Amino acid sequence: MAIVGRKVRAVSWPRDDAKLDRVRAALADQELDAVVVRAPDNVLYLTNYWGMKGYEIAIFPREGDATLVVMEPSVDDAERNAWTADHRVVLGYDPADPRPPAARALARAQEVVRERGYGRVGLELSLGTQASDRMVGEPTTYTKAFFDAFDGAADATPLLNACRALKTEQELERMRLANAIADAALAHVHERLRPGMKESEVAAMWEGAVHAIGVGYEGRVEMARGFALVWSGPGIRTFTATGDRPIAEREPTLFEIWVCADGYWSDLTKNMCPGELDGRYVELLELLLGVYGEAVAFCRDGASLAELDRLIRARIAGGGYPGQPSHPVAHGVGARAHEPPYAHQADERPMATGMVLAIEPGIYWEGGGGLRLEDDYVVTDGSAQKLSSWPDDFR
Numbered sequence: 393m394a395i396v397g398r399k400v401r402a403v404s405w406p407r408d409d410a411k412l413d414r415v416r417a418a419l420a421d422q423e424l425d426a427v428v429v430r431a432p433d434n435v436l437y438l439t440n441y442w443g444m445k446g447y448e449i450a451i452f453p454r455e456g457d458a459t460l461v462v463m464e465p466s467v468d469d470a471e472r473n474a475w476t477a478d479h480r481v482v483l484g485y486d487p488a489d490p491r492p493p494a495a496r497a498l499a500r501a502q503e504v505v506r507e508r509g510y511g512r513v514g515l516e517l518s519l520g521t522q523a524s525d526r527m528v529g530e531p532t533t534y535t536k537a538f539f540d541a542f543d544g545a546a547d548a549t550p551l552l553n554a555c556r557a558l559k560t561e562q563e564l565e566r567m568r569l570a571n572a573i574a575d576a577a578l579a580h581v582h583e584r585l586r587p588g589m590k591e592s593e594v595a596a597m598w599e600g601a602v603h604a605i606g607v608g609y610e611g612r613v614e615m616a617r618g619f620a621l622v623w624s625g626p627g628i629r630t631f632t633a634t635g636d637r638p639i640a641e642r643e644p645t646l647f648e649i650w651v652c653a654d655g656y657w658s659d660l661t662k663n664m665c666p667g668e669l670d671g672r673y674v675e676l677l678e679l680l681l682g683v684y685g686e687a688v689a690f691c692r693d694g695a696s697l698a699e700l701d702r703l704i705r706a707r708i709a710g711g712g713y714p715g716q717p718s719h720p721v722a723h724g725v726g727a728r729a730h731e732p733p734y735a736h737q738a739d740e741r742p743m744a745t746g747m748v749l750a751i752e753p754g755i756y757w758e759g760g761g762g763l764r765l766e767d768d769y770v771v772t773d774g775s776a777q778k779l780s781s782w783p784d785d786f787r
Contacts, residue, residue, distance in 0.1 A: 419454040425510040426453040433523035433727035441474035442655035446525035446532030514548025558746035570658040577601035595622040621648040626760035661766035717754040
């Protein structure tokens with residue numbers, strides 16, 4: 393598959409009222425006047441604006457229109473993409489104000505809260521992780537001043553997590569684009585993968601293909617980034633950095649890969665093998681494919697996330713690998729690559745139509761080597777729907 397140039401067009405997703413009405417209803421239930429969010433994934437979720445540097449703040453009220461605090465160099469981007477009309481601009485450099493941009497953005501957000509007369513607001517007080525901004529390499533983080541600025545604020549993270557767990561049709565469409573870009577980049581690498589290449593060389597090839605193919609993809613994606621961990625043969629482990637190990641013939645090369653397309657993510661684990669797969673890996677793959685099939689068939693509206701965790705671990709143990717894997721076997725995907733809900737046998741919450749789960753059973757041998765399979769599935773009241781078209785049986 394050749395990478396060809398595409399003109400990047402303006403991206404305009406219509407306002408997703410199904411999503412926004414869900415958040416407003418949750419605000420009413422919690423008796424909050426508004427949420428003030430700064431994590432790039434929550435700003436995106438509520439305004440459709442994926443910030444460049446992470447200084448952006450969204451003030452989303454229970455009633456009325458949202459406000460976006462945005463950096464002056466990004467105003468054109470916001471006006472093209474954001475669902476907000478009220479944009480409070482912060483200069484990247486203000487000759488009259490020596491404070492850093494994050495402090496001046498906070499002051500703008502406080503102005504909005506005072507101006508609108510909001511009483512009790514919610515903040516992301518318990519935020520543990522967040523998605524990246526568009527610059528990726530230097531995420532902008534919170535200061536204590538941000539939390540101190542809103543006296544008596546409630547923790548809105550559980551509220552936002554609950555709303556975000558159920559995807560709208562628009563969100564699913566955006567995640568299908570991220571998965572399609574991941575698949576196209578895999579096809580690009582599949583044509584070029586050769587024994588002797590370094591793991592890092594292959595990872596760079598895939599990441600570069602995501603950026604080259606994904607920007608302007610089908611005229612519907614403005615920015616796409618790929619993130620890869622690539623391991624070959626005995627280099628396959630639960631999680632470690634991509635190394636310089638050479639790609640081995642007859643042994644799998646595992647791709648733990650994420651694509652972010654305009655703020656919405658895919659999370660996949662795929663495998664390739666130059667030449668015929670070695671017999672011991674064939675045996676392992678057959679076991680995992682069987683486990684995977686049972687797990688996917690189990691996923692439907694009302695099914696237990698705890699039972700999904702127990703099912704996968706019991707089947708792997710029955711195949712001769714007790715205690716595997718050492719990582720979660722399923723988690724939510726959306727405006728982050730990893731977000732609630734998580735499958736855990738101590739959490740009896742049910743699945744619900746509209747959830748997207750990355751299901752990822754894996755088995756790892758002591759000393760190195762093993763396999764993992766992972767795809768993103770939409771939970772429905774019937775069979776779960778796979779978002780990626782790339783096969784899991786890579787023989």
